[in-house]
Amino acid sequence: MKNFKRHTITAALPYANGPLHIGHIAGAYLPADTYVRYLRLKGEDVVFICGSDEHGVAITLGAKKEGVTPKAFVDKYHSLMKKAFGDFGISFDIYSRTSNPVHYETAQEFFKNIYDKGIFLEETSDQYYDEQEGIFLADRYIIGTCPKCGNPNAYGDQCEKCGTSLSPRELINPRSTVSGKTPVLKPTKHWYFPLDKYESWLKEWIVEGHKDDWKTNVYGQCKSWIDQGLQPRSITRDLDWGVPVPLKDGKGKVLYVWFDAPIGYISATKELKPNDWKKYWQDPESRLIHFIGKDNIVFHCVIFPSILKAAGGYVLPDNVPANEFLNLEGDKISTSRNHAVWLHEYLQDFPGRRDELRYMLTSISPETKDADFTWKDYQSKVNSELVAILGNFVNRVMVLTWKYFDGKVPSAHELPATDDRRKKILNKYNQAHTDLNTSVKDMIAALDDFRFRESQFHMMNLCRIGNKFLADTEPWKLAKDDMEAVGSILNYALTVVGNIAIACEPFLPDTAKNIKSQLNSSAIDASWKEFWKKQQLIDPVPQNHQLGKAELLFKNIEDEEIDKQVAKLKKPKVVEEQKSESAVKPLKAQVTIDDFSKLDIRVGKVLAAEKMEKSDKLLKLTVDTGVDQRTVLSGIAKHYSPEEMVGKQVTLIANLAPRKMMGIESQGMILMAEDADGKLRLLQPNEVVNPGSTVS
RNA sequence: GGCGCGGUAGCUCAGGUGGUUAGAGCGUUGGAUUCAUAACCCAAAGGUCGGGGGUUCAACUCCCCCCCGCGCUACCA
Numbered sequence: 077m078k079n080f081k082r083h084t085i086t087a088a089l090p091y092a093n094g095p096l097h098i099g100h101i102a103g104a105y106l107p108a109d110t111y112v113r114y115l116r117l118k119g120e121d122v123v124f125i126c127g128s129d130e131h132g133v134a135i136t137l138g139a140k141k142e143g144v145t146p147k148a149f150v151d152k153y154h155s156l157m158k159k160a161f162g163d164f165g166i167s168f169d170i171y172s173r174t175s176n177p178v179h180y181e182t183a184q185e186f187f188k189n190i191y192d193k194g195i196f197l198e199e200t201s202d203q204y205y206d207e208q209e210g211i212f213l214a215d216r217y218i219i220g221t222c223p224k225c226g227n228p229n230a231y232g233d234q235c236e237k238c239g240t241s242l243s244p245r246e247l248i249n250p251r252s253t254v255s256g257k258t259p260v261l262k263p264t265k266h267w268y269f270p271l272d273k274y275e276s277w278l279k280e281w282i283v284e285g286h287k288d289d290w291k292t293n294v295y296g297q298c299k300s301w302i303d304q305g306l307q308p309r310s311i312t313r314d315l316d317w318g319v320p321v322p323l324k325d326g327k328g329k330v331l332y333v334w335f336d337a338p339i340g341y342i343s344a345t346k347e348l349k350p351n352d353w354k355k356y357w358q359d360p361e362s363r364l365i366h367f368i369g370k371d372n373i374v375f376h377c378v379i380f381p382s383i384l385k386a387a388g389g390y391v392l393p394d395n396v397p398a399n400e401f402l403n404l405e406g407d408k409i410s411t412s413r414n415h416a417v418w419l420h421e422y423l424q425d426f427p428g429r430r431d432e433l434r435y436m437l438t439s440i441s442p443e444t445k446d447a448d449f450t451w452k453d454y455q456s457k458v459n460s461e462l463v464a465i466l467g468n469f470v471n472r473v474m475v476l477t478w479k480y481f482d483g484k485v486p487s488a489h490e491l492p493a494t495d496d497r498r499k500k501i502l503n504k505y506n507q508a509h510t511d512l513n514t515s516v517k518d519m520i521a522a523l524d525d526f527r528f529r530e531s532q533f534h535m536m537n538l539c540r541i542g543n544k545f546l547a548d549t550e551p552w553k554l555a556k557d558d559m560e561a562v563g564s565i566l567n568y569a570l571t572v573v574g575n576i577a578i579a580c581e582p583f584l585p586d587t588a589k590n591i592k593s594q595l596n597s598s599a600i601d602a603s604w605k606e607f608w609k610k611q612q613l614i615d616p617v618p619q620n621h622q623l624g625k626a627e628l629l630f631k632n633i634e635d636e637e638i639d640k641q642v643a644k645l646k647k648p649k650v651v652e653e654q655k656s657e658s659a660v661k662p663l664k665a666q667v668t669i670d671d672f673s674k675l676d677i678r679v680g681k682v683l684a685a686e687k688m689e690k691s692d693k694l695l696k697l698t699v700d701t702g703v704d705q706r707t708v709l710s711g712i713a714k715h716y717s718p719e720e721m722v723g724k725q726v727t728l729i730a731n732l733a734p735r736k737m738m739g740i741e742s743q744g745m746i747l748m749a750e751d752a753d754g755k756l757r758l759l760q761p762n763e764v765v766n767p768g769s770t771v772s
Numbered sequence: 773g774g775c776g777c778g779g780u781a782g783c784u785c786a787g788g789u790g791g792u793u794a795g796a797g798c799g800u801u802g803g804a805u806u807c808a809u810a811a812c813c814c815a816a817a818g819g820u821c822g823g824g825g826g827u828u829c830a831a832c833u834c835c836c837c838c839c840c841g842c843g844c845u846a847c848c849a
Contacts, residue, residue: 292776292778297776297777297843304775304844373843400843444778446778457798459809460811464812465812467808468809471809472811533785533796540812543813546812547805552807688847690847692773692847710848711847733849737848
């Protein structure tokens with residue numbers, strides 16, 4: 077690997093519309109924090125950058141639903157997340173936010189820079205504008221009469237009845253679905269970033285250049301994207317919340333959120349280092365690493381680097397160690413179903429147990445595939461690894477030293493004396509020493525390679541070897557007649573404890589501190605960073621040094637504690653205010669009873685059902701509508717199997733214009749309820765009725 | 773459906789460019805031990821390496837087909 081002078085480490089900017097859960101932590105922030113702590117311990121020059129991503133439509137909608145301004149909305153979640161990160165001990169050098177003035181300036185400069193180079197494409201088009209709401213309307217927020225078939229409720233992008241794809245301007249009598257008013261046509265200009273022009277460069281840089289050093293999941297995802305062909309991406313929006321487009325004709329427009337968000341890394345660095353931020357982003361000897369979840373791969377590997385490239389003079393990410401996802405008790409983590417372990421709640425329920433969560437999340441880190449967090453597993457990891465292996469080892473060494481030497485580090489005597497017992501001790505010592513140094517090297521090699529799970533395992537090996545060393549040498553037996561040997565053994569055991577205190581710091585910072593304080597190390601640990609340079613055991617505790625009192629590092633997690641957590645998941649709490657509200661869609665424009673009565677809604681019975689060829693979502697249903705039997709296609713394949721649909725009563729719109737999908741005509745539409753998760757459930761009468769019964 | 777990433781002991785995972793009895797930790801069982809939070813140490817049992825073909829003297833490792841999980845993408849009227 078190239079030798080870099082400094083490191084710029086970023087962790088994905090979390091979106092400021094909800095609290096953090098363990099999936100976020102395991103995906104990006106914990107690995108990033110572990111890596112950064114490691115770099116700092118090595119004495120590297122490193123900045124660790126993060127902040128809240130606070131722009132985008134989702135924020136404005138969320139704010140609207142809570143009846144607050146976007147600013148107030150993001151303020152709330154920004155401080156919530158910042159506090160949770162702080163409480164958990166993620167050691168950002170700065171946790172900033174994209175609503176900061178510095179960020180506005182930076183993002184605008186970026187835009188201007190690329191704009192001035194003439195790289196952007198500009199396109200002006202007439203778009204409908206809702207004068208009452210003062211907003212431009214996206215195509216699907218406009219309805220009107222279809223020019224082809226006369227359907228009065230065709231959407232701006234497509235008519236449901238005849239299936240023709242439309243543009244909003246073809247509609248007769250367009251209406252805004254937001255206000256119900258007639259929108260007016262206004263020209264609006266947008267800017268596009270020509271990603272396609274960077275295709276060959278991306279191929280060279282990623283497909284060829286990072287074939288071997290990027291993770292397979294990351295590389296594969298990028299290659300797939302690039303191979304599919306890239307297209308210009310619009311990077312501006314008609315919106316009043318965000319970074320204003322810094323051009324004369326950019327009034328009322330903001331930078332699209334994915335354009336401004338990654339620039340947030342740079343603005344945050346500026347905020348942190350106003351005078352020399354540039355070297356972290358522009359000096360080729362700076363190593364840029366993005367820690368993200370897999371949902372962010374293309375932005376960080378393809379789009380943002382292209383933007384950096386266009387801006388010119390910026391370093392590109394050297395690596396993007398993206399993690400897969402974390403599941404919880406066998407299910408996807410879901411905010412709306414409250415199927416999640418919220419970071420702030422964990423910290424409340426398990427005070428003083430930050431390292432336990434770190435340990436658990438690292439040991440199941442979704443580095444190569446989705447992982448599953450279970451509370452039972454958490455308990456087992458804490459009890460049988462942290463308590464039994466690490467905590468126990470440190471404790472028994474401390475207790476032995478106090479017992480035999482009043483807590484003073486005994487001297488190491490030359491042991492290879494004549495008798496066999498001492499020879500055996502020397503053998504065991506040599507064995508342990510070799511194994512320990514191997515583990516240290518393995519641990520550090522894995523850290524360099526972003527393999528944190530494995531690295532942490534090697535760290536724990538130090539404790540395993542330590543335990544074995546004690547069991548092999550049995551100092552408590554020697555105490556009867558060979559205190560010199562006991563002293564040598566404990567001297568070495570304390571050396572191991574000291575090295576563990578150093579080695580565990582990237583993974584378990586609180587534990588490191590705790591062990592150090594038990595070793596009473598404040599006066600002696602100045603040279604301990606040598607460990608990271610030499611990549612081998614150092615001699616951290618001098619003889620005669622007075623130790624502090626022994627204290628247990630970890631407590632066992634009792635069954636009741638995890639039972640409580642599991643129960644909490646099973647019984648989703650009476651959903652919290654803003655969470656449920658933000659999941660509910662806004663009301664559509666008012667209709668009259670006449671509008672409603674045009675619909676022929678009736679109950680039918682499913683006679684047959686089969687999967688559509690080549691489709692993941694569509695089921696082909698044969699429905700008895702009372703008046704006929706017909707074929708209806710429905711996008712419910714993810715939610716219902718063909719078998720369970722047969723015989724079911726369904727509600728359908730029977731007079732909807734037929735529509736061809738995947739080569740087959742659908743004659744009607746099955747009504748479904750969709751919850752916040754996107755989960756679909758059939759709408760049925762609560763008692764069986766005759767097929768053909770109408771709904772009104 | 774297309775593309776990408778995975779599918780190895782009960783659980784979490786290792787297994788460059790194919791080569792003797794497929795490994796580790798945790799769990800389980802048995803033993804030993806008492807310095808230690810019934811912890812530690814030793815040992816054993818546990819896998820037709822998702823399924824089926826093929827290439828090869830030899831495949832977990834290469835090729836083809838299929839199944840399952842996850843993600844991106846198209847069809848959800």
